[in-house]
Amino acid sequence: MTVDRDDRPSISRTDRTGRPAVEPAPDSAAAAVRGVAARVLFRRTARAAQVTVDDGSTRSEAGGGGPTMTLVDPDAMFRRLGSSGLIGLGEAYMAGEWTADDLVGVLVPFAERVGTLVPPALQRLRRLVLPSQPPEEENTVDNTRSNISRHYDLSNELFALFLDETLTYSSAHFESDVAAERATAHDLARAQRVKIDRLLDHAGVGPGTRVLEIGTGWGELAVRAAARGATVRSVTLSAEQRLHARRKARDCGFEDRIRVDLLDYRAVHGEYDAVVSVEMIEAVGMAYWPTYFATVERLLAPGGRAAIQAITMPHDRMIASAGTYTWIHKYIFPGGQIPSKEAMRDAAAGAGLRVDETDAFGVHYARTLRLWRERFEANWPRIADLGFDETFRRMWTFYLAYSEAGFASGYLDVVQVRLVRDRR
Structure with a gap:
């Protein structure tokens, strides 16, 4: 099947992503x-x-x-x-x-x-x-599904054309900073699995562990946890991701150990030995960080652990930019807010959780983003055939480069943190 396409910048119409089109420059x-x-x-x-x-x-x-x-x-x-x-x-x-x-x-x-x-x-x-952040993009229960869908439901085929075979859309871990600087696209899938295994280790996931994953992605973490003998419940608000993750669980022979629900994390009930979440807190919104950590604490079984991977920024810049409506909000991640390490620690403490261990590897994210951008450009003709136009290409290229620059400069970092109940 052929798809109509337009190779000129579509500066006066809304594209298939549902985002505002790029209007002409103001001329008043x-x-x-x-x-x-x-x-x-x-x-x-x-x-x-x-x-x-x-x-x-x-x-x-x-x-x-x-x-x-x-x-x-x-x-x-x-x-x-x-x-x-x-x-x-x-x-x-x-x-x-x-x-x-x-x-x-x-x-x-x-x-x-x-x-x-x-x-x-x-x-x-x-x-x-x-401009300030639109109220319809605040991460209430009613709005969050739409915010998530605008990015993650673009097209599974799109993401498959620039991510690696694991379809993991978060920072890889190349084992050392030197290895990260030298990494090529051939190293990416292994580095993503290393990252997942490190997070599962932080959470103590093994045979018989009851795992809750907040933010499914495309299912790689759930499959690796199930392969360790755990049972996994994963929740997502992306219909496209849920579809793929359920198929992956079935194809890997773990359909009986992995359950994927289309559900807001705030609506989850039950008791879990491990709660894991990879780069989902950035989509929660600052006003809801206390709710997020209170939910994690509520769902942890006695003696359980949580392990979270998060993008972070300096605390003073987080405070200064809070509430500012940015290009990333408008075109990429509506309703998002990158936390600082201090903000996560304080919000977790308010919920009765203590940061027990921290592992930072921002250099690895810079390399991950570069490899994604190179694959995106190399596969652009196939992406265009999905119906994405030249304006989308420039938007996505800017997003990946802008993000890479944040990590390469040290302005952004990525961390894995382990959380346990504070017994004090």
């Missing part, structure tokens, strides 16, 4: 004034970050010869920046208004300076100027 008088201010601020920031900005007529050279950002339509890009901040930067890339031969190389210096990109005086005005 106010947007023009803001664009002038954004141009001055951006060029100053680029010089400090040692990024060369080339708009075709002038070239702002970075000291020491840094990566080059090519502005195809600088006026439009700066009007976007002035009107919607970093949302505008991502939208300008999606609309083809700027590009870079080394996208991650351009983004890393900005990620390293994210706390100082905007002068303090202007930072105080950000909540007055920039």
Whole structure:
């Protein structure tokens, strides 16, 4: 079957993802004034970050010869920046208004300076100027299913074309930082299984263990836990993931040990020896972290353990950016919020849980994202045949590169933590 496709940026229509289409850059008088201010601020920031900005007529050279950002339509890009901040930067890339031969190389210096990109005086005005998170994206029981579906129900075929054979959509663990830096696509599946096994070890999963998995993914963790002799209940809000995970359990011969429910984690009841969750807390929302950890504590059997893998950011930046509506929210993960290690520790403590062990490996996530992005680009013709257009390609490329830059710069980290009941 052939699928209609459009190789031009679809800047005026809603694509198959259900996300807002990229509108043309604002052209009001106010947007023009803001664009002038954004141009001055951006060029100053680029010089400090040692990024060369080339708009075709002038070239702002970075000291020491840094990566080059090519502005195809600088006026439009700066009007976007002035009107919607970093949302505008991502939208300008999606609309083809700027590009870079080394996208991650351009983004890393900005990620390293994210706390100082905007002068303090202007930072105080950000909540007055920039959009806030829409109430319909708050992670209430009623909204969360829609938020999850917008990303994870895009297409199982899409994810299969850039993930490895395990269909694991979280950071791999390459056993050492040196191994991570040298890893190739051939190493990815093994590194994903290593990551899963480390988490199962933290939770003490073995023969007879009753396991609850919050956030199913496509079923690899459930299968590996069942292979250890555990019985697994996994909950997800993605219909596409549930379908695949149930089929995988059946094909691997574990249909009698794995149950996959389309269910919000807050509605789970029962008692489990181990609760495990991989990079799901980021979708919970800051307001619901206490509920999340209270649910984990409620479901743990006496002597049980929880093991969670989570993306983290510095605590001060988490506080400063809380409530800000970002490009990632608008186009990739509606309703999400990356926690800090301190925020997780405090929310867990409030629920009567104590962080017993922590394992951080952010460098491994940078490499994982690079390998995903390389596979995405290599398989783009097949992805396009699924019905995704050129704007989606630029959106997804920016998302993967933006995320990689966060980990490569050290601004983001990924950790596995073990939680036990606090007996004090």
